[in-house]
Amino acid sequence: MPQDTRSPCSERPRERLLRHGAQALTSAELLAVLLRTGTRGSDAVDMGRRMIEHFGGLRRLLAAESSALLAFPGMGAAKTCELLAVQELSRRAVEEPLRNGRALSQPEQVKRFCALRLAHLRVEHCIALFLDSQLQLIECAEVARGTLSHASIYPREVVKAALGHHAAALILAHNHPSGLAEPSPADVALTRQLKQALALVDVRLLDHLIVGATEVTSLAERGQV
Numbered sequence: 001m002p003q004d005t006r007s008p009c010s011e012r013p014r015e016r017l018l019r020h021g022a023q024a025l026t027s028a029e030l031l032a033v034l035l036r037t038g039t040r041g042s043d044a045v046d047m048g049r050r051m052i053e054h055f056g057g058l059r060r061l062l063a064a065e066s067s068a069l070l071a072f073p074g075m076g077a078a079k080t081c082e083l084l085a086v087q088e089l090s091r092r093a094v095e096e097p098l099r100n101g102r103a104l105s106q107p108e109q110v111k112r113f114c115a116l117r118l119a120h121l122r123v124e125h126c127i128a129l130f131l132d133s134q135l136q137l138i139e140c141a142e143v144a145r146g147t148l149s150h151a152s153i154y155p156r157e158v159v160k161a162a163l164g165h166h167a168a169a170l171i172l173a174h175n176h177p178s179g180l181a182e183p184s185p186a187d188v189a190l191t192r193q194l195k196q197a198l199a200l201v202d203v204r205l206l207d208h209l210i211v212g213a214t215e216v217t218s219l220a221e222r223g224q225v
Contacts, residue, residue, distance in 0.1 A: 013045065027058050034082050039074035047074055062087050063120045091116060098137040103129065103171065103206070110171060111209060111216040113140075118175035118211040126153050126174035130167035131206070138165050144174070153190055155197040162203045170198070173209035173216075181212030188224055195225060 011019065013029040022030065031048030032038075038047040051072060055061035062083070069080040094113045103110055110129070117140070118125055126144040129137055143161055144153040153174070162170055172194065176182075187210060195205040207220035219225050 027052060031061075034086065035074075035079055042074075051075075057120075060120045062090065095137065095140070098129070100136065102135040103131055103137060105135075107218065107221075110207075111218070114173040114209050114211050115216050118173060119213060121175050122177055124175060124177055126172065128158060128161060129171040129173070130162060130165040131169040131171070132166075133168040135169060135206075138167060141165075143172075153194075155190075155194045158194060159197050159201055159203070162198060163201060167203055169204040169206050171207045171209065172205065173211060175211040179213035181210050181215040181217040183208075183210045183217060183219060183222075183224070188219065191219055191225055 013025055013032045016029070017025055017033060025033075028045050028048035031051060032044035035044045035047055038044040042050070051061055052058055054072060055064055055068075064083075066080055066084060069075050069083055070077070094109070094116055097106060097109055098113060114127070114129075117127060124144075124146040125142060126146075127140055128143050130139050130141065132138050141161060143158050146152060153172075158170075158172070172191070174187075187208065191205070191208045194208075198205050205225060207218055207225055210217040210219070
């Protein structure tokens with residue numbers, strides 16, 4: 001039987017994936033597997049590479065909204081739906097252990113989940129992970145959205161949301177669009193105010209996470225919750 005003399009570099013992305021595993025492919029090649037076809041004069045790998053550059057990195061691409069994806073040349077409804085499905089499956093995969101286990105026993109998983117939700121955002125967003133009495137995730141919801149440098153987070157609104165979800169505890173998280181994960185004095189003061197407000201309705205504030213571009217800082221680990 002003749003041997004297959006093709007080098008890995010001469011194989012198409014799908015062939016390489018099956019023969020060598022997904023880890024052997026570049027990010028652009030992995031995108032090409034999803035996209036399948038490129039545009040006139042540009043194959044799927046080239047298109048994937050251009051998309052990563054256009055969106056400012058793989059993380060931002062995989063968090064892009066449908067309107068932004070559809071606006072990219074060569075991205076029709078089918079390709080856009082495939083990327084949106086990958087986005088949601090990734091979020092659910094990271095979220096699943098939090099729904100099935102105690103959040104406090106999985107601090108790195110919680111950080112990873114919050115980073116996936118927030119690190120790519122260009123304006124400040126604040127989310128809350130509402131937990132039941134077993135510290136399993138009930139729901140993750142946005143509680144504030146702001147500007148490049150500030151989001152107004154009102155303790156009364158967080159308390160109202162916690163009661164609406166019948167939460168026994170919660171973890172607050174917000175991103176710093178600057179990319180720095182260092183909490184500001186205002187972040188520390190908000191944590192103190194929110195903890196006091198939640199205590200009045202018998203809800204525990206377990207942590208406040210500050211999400212930067214590459215790091216997540218826990219105020220609980222610093223003894224500031």
